[in-house]
Amino acid sequence: MQIVIIGSGVAGVSFAEKYRALSADDEITLVTREHDGYYSRPLLSRGFSKADIEQSIILKPFDKLRENNINVLCGVEVTDIDRGDKTVAINGSCQEKELQYDKLILALGSSAFIPPPFRPFEKLFFCLNSLVDLKALRKFRQGFLSQNQRPEWAIIGGGLIGCEVASDLAVAGDKVTLFHAMDRLMERQLVAEDSALLLKVLQDSGVKVLLNQAVQEFIKEEDKVCVRTEVTTEFDGLLVACGFKPRTELAELAGLKIGRGIKVNQYLQTSDESIFALGDVAELPNNKLYAFILPIRNQALWLAEFLAEQKQDPWTPPVFTTKAKVHGFEAVHPRKIS
């Protein structure tokens, strides 16, 4: 059997390794646009306080997967899925232009969600959704540090990523202002008491937190960028952390059923019986997406066992809590999610 996996995040890599452990003979090809190997996405939020992060964030070079008889095509884009022929068309510096599959695993993850009002200003801000993004941010920051200056940051979005990055930049010594639209931080993951604690922890670390903010636009002012709410404030660097958008484009193009993500049944199977979805892109029958490491890895391991015919019962999400990697913060009432 030929298995093709698109994506080298925790979903794709966990699936590939588990399936290889269960099947010595089936061909496994993993296609990814990444170049740097399998890296830890959670550690992107610690991208400024650790000096060696660009190396230490890599958990497994792709050669390690190749040594395990997993064919990795990196720096490659998948441009099309031909469901009739059961092939995917690929574009990159590899020899192959087309891959045949018996089973296709879509583990593309998500891109940064940019609220529509901000889209005209994409050249003015950073996102932090990948190691490529982190390297760009670090290079920008290094420009200031090497002139003995500290950049002043605006972070738009006080959710999980916004709070973690604000904390990390503050601990690394930069000045940070965090803008949040709602009346408390991380309102989706935390109870009110913990939002208040988080606010205090961030403020104590030097972050200026502005709640109930309606950010209207961004304006370039010479070498600064301004954030306009009721007032206009200027900063050196701007980071938009307003959520994620599952990468459903390829699936949609191929005619698979999509909602917010790629719609799957309880067996993580899409509307095409040979195509499965894992991770951020997989939208379960209850319209739920599981965009956290623990359930994603759980899905990936389950699917490998299911396709290797070692499991028959459908996937059930494990109970888990989310931990915000904000320096010095520990939720008093962590909420269990399932």
Add this chain to the structure above:
Amino acid sequence: MPDYKKYQCGVCGHIYDEAEGDPDTGIAPGTLWEDIPDDWRCPECGAEKSEYDLMG
């Protein structure tokens, strides 16, 4: 005082520091890696102990 080591999860990058332990999952500060029960799981991603590597 023992030479405390650090171990990193090969799945998600979470670091277990022997000096700090992991009180949330019942591992007291100062607990050596070999003394952590075999059924302990990475608090970040659920990986088993076998997925961790000693950090050099």
